[in-house]
Amino acid sequence: MKINRQNKILAGLAVTAIILIGRLFVIQILDDSYKIDASNNSMVYSTIYPTRGIIYDRNGKILVGNKVAYDILVTPKEVSGFDTLSLSAALGVTPEFIKGKMDEYYRDRRKIGYRSVVMLKQLPPETYMRFAELAYKFPGFRGQPRSIRQYPYNAGGNLLGYVSEVDSRYIKAHNDEYKAGDYAGMTGIEATCEQYLKGEKGYKIYLRDSRNRIESSYRDGEMDKEAIPGKDIVTTIDAELQNYGQALMQNKVGSLVAIEPSTGEILALISSPGIDVDVLADIGRHYSQIASDPLKPMFNRAVQASYPPGSVFKLVNALIGLQEGVVTPQSEFPCHLGYRYGNRKMACHNHRSPLDMEESIMMSCNAYYCYVFRSLLEDSGKGSVSQALAVWDEYVSSFGFGHRLGSDFPSELGGDIPTPALYDRMYGKGRWKATNIISLSIGQGEIGCTPLHLANLCAIMANRGYYYIPHIIKESEGVPIDPKYRERQYTMVDTSYFHTVVNGMYRAVNSGYGSGATASIAAVDGLDICGKTGTAQNPHGDDNSVFICFAPKDDPKIAVAAYIEHGSFGARWAAPIASLLVEKYLNREIGSPRKPLEERMMEGVLLDTVNDK
């Protein structure tokens, strides 16, 4: 064949044909990626959202259930002229809202394309039914059922936590386990038990055209996957108690925690002010309001606030003193309105002197613990004060302080106990002595703990020397709990030393008015409540009112810590509230003599930083 122009042209034709057929060969036979895309494309996977697991309390009552709500979806491409007024009436929104939305869709029309977008979320069924009757008038609008949370008890938003749509950060943090549009528990129990509660999404497969119009069900639904509902969760919470605690804590800032000492199960966990369960279901709409509240309702004080424990901490110092042998139950120390060291003085209130250990707890003498603490730190057997403090730290730590207890509640805070290194930094190495840090004797100074720590301390007192890690999830079928929750955590103090201290706590409550006991107000006939008050200094105003107590003395069923910010003396707010909770739990109702007290507690408003009630 000659190489002339016509043949070159023919060769060009052949090459073109070969290129086209070659390309055809590549995309139809060699490259699989186009086939995979094709099945995605023609089949639409309509997600079926599972119902979330139900959260029960310890007695089988529903804390968090589900109810149906409807999202209104719009496919802007399918919308034709409609009556804005009647649609807005049906949906219960203003015509301006719908107009605004439609304008927005028009602006984003390129981005939206043939997709559907959510116009309204979580309409109650009544509203949806009204819309559904008229839906034929509004092409392009449709409802999509979705289960949302329902809260039969006011168990407190911080405890239960809320569920909300996942954002891109959340999706990334969970290795793309979630997809946009999914909901997940963000705080509280919802977050702790997310893996059980969420269930598994299912899908229905439809064939669709490029306008997203469903044409038919794929293989008559044979390949569809049912959604698997989330597992139910049984919590250790007592719904009634939690509810009651919420009522007691209303209009107060602080926290109330109750633990069953024999198991470490948290019976109630209240942080006040909290998120109302009414807004919990639709937190998105209220989020900015909640976030900007100066009282920080999202802040779970029970596990996240680090407070000085105050005089409650004397129990720990007493026990360490006994274990270390620097005091005995019979040791008496004088107190005349305080403890003098150098030219300074740790003030105390007016009580008789001298006191032995039981009385020091009963009357909460500051001076007594200055003696104890100083003897601990200046114990010649320990070498330097610094080394003695390190030993003291170890003891305190064994009571659960200074680190996270390891509860199953999310975002638990560890609190602080001061190390020798801290004081070395503050004062210079070797330039501080026991008197510099004497406030630690009465639970002030560089020590911080959460109300959960205090409740745990109370459980230790109730158990005479050990605790179970506080937890909130009960083991149930399919929901195992960490075996660590079944292990006793012993303190470094022998059980035998607890007798004296517990007696002191008993006397603090049950000695009767006029005896000098600090917590007579907490006494309930027949319940043998043992307690210890605390009054922790709060630099922002009135002192914090603190009280821990357990009952009954010899077979403790409940240990409670109450921490009321700006509540003044421990006996003023914390002791009544904690004891009412104990009474409610053990007697299931408040006896008539204490009804006025209950009423006063519930009505009290302590939202100001200074109060003189």
Added chain:
Amino acid sequence: MNSYRENSFLKSIDWSLVVTYLLLVLIGWVNIYASVHSSEPASIFDFSCRSGKQFVWIVSALGIAGVILFVINPRAWESLSPLIYAATVLLLVAVIFLGVEVKGSRSWFEFGPIRFQPAEISKISTSLLLATVMSQIGYRLNSVRNFILTAMIILIPMAVIVAQSETGSALVYVGFVFMLYREGLSGWILFIIGMAILLFVLTLTASPYVSMLVLTGIATLCCALESGKIKKWARAVLPAIALLAFVPFLIKWTAGLSKDPGAIISTVRPMYFFAAAAVIGIFFYAYRAYRDRSLFKWGAIASFITGILFVLSVDFLFNDVLQDHQRKRIEVLLGLKDDPSGVGYNVNQSMIAIGSGGFSGKGFLHGTQTTYGFVPEQSTDFIFCTIGEEWGFIGSAFVILLYTFMIWRILHDAERSREAFTRIYGYCVACCIFMHLLINIGMTMGLVPVIGIPLPLLSYGGSSLWAFTAMIFIFIALDRNEKRYL
């Protein structure tokens, strides 16, 4: 006697072309039916849907074919061609003012239910006039006057069509270059067009620097080939170019050793090295050109400089001359931007549809991509997707081969003809079909930017089908006429 003449009349028709034509039309019709087929199928003859309408177009197209074959004297085309051409250009201009706007371009006339695009006829009229002018005795393409005349015949309708914003249709006219090549146009024109496309793509995908190096390489290689010094070229020029290719890396490497790499990278540009080398090279080649009195080398130097200027202006051309949607289409094609739901949507969907067909296809009416309407324009510009999805590799390759056969057959008949008019017209027809084939099928497979032109004979639409029918059957008639000489 009479029956004998009749017999030879029919025998002299190139039936293989007619059969190929009928096959393509039939395939088009069936696939239009498939592409509009939804879950509630209608009859293929249902006149409310496109397959029914296409049936009407086909029947009328066959009527046109019959008239061209049996009624019109083939000799008439030559004498009528200036008139037809003038009328078409008038129509093309008129449509800008009188036409209806369809998808942003004014290129359609509308008479009740019938739409008609003058640009379709213009391909025929231009071909006819080209054939008429170029077959004149004494016509020489290489004479300046004739060349300009020929160029004008092609460029006038092209320009008007561009003014209608139908750039795609105008691009088809570029195909006439192959016909011109056959008729004696210098092969360098084709080469330069190819180079321009290559440099344009390279500049956008790689960098102007790479593009310039390639240009240098090809220009010097051409010089070397011309003077038979290919070994010298491989020893001297090629290593120099390779060295220049490493300059950017060298700069980055040395910059990395210094304290402030950014400053060095921004001041020492590889382009400076290239410019220095290019200046030296140009002087060297200019000296050689002067010494050898080689027009070719002067030409090469001029082309090289033009090429460099072209590369430097690519950015400007791309960003400021091209319209937004055209730029986006090119970006998507070259993979500069990924946009599967926007501009890339059509191509992506069409490739998915074709790709999902596999070897033997999903079967007639069983395509999910095309029957469920993922592919836009699937009965017109993207008809090939339906074929690709439902008939697979076998079916699509068969269609491509049918076209190739048709083009080959036309070229074959054209070459065989004794009259230059028939030959040139035949080449024009082949070029038009070829360009449509390349652009349309290339587009559906992501080889060519999205340019909305129909697939000849297959795509839905009356005016396109009529135009190609007339075009092909005029050639068949001309070809039959040639047989008189036999």
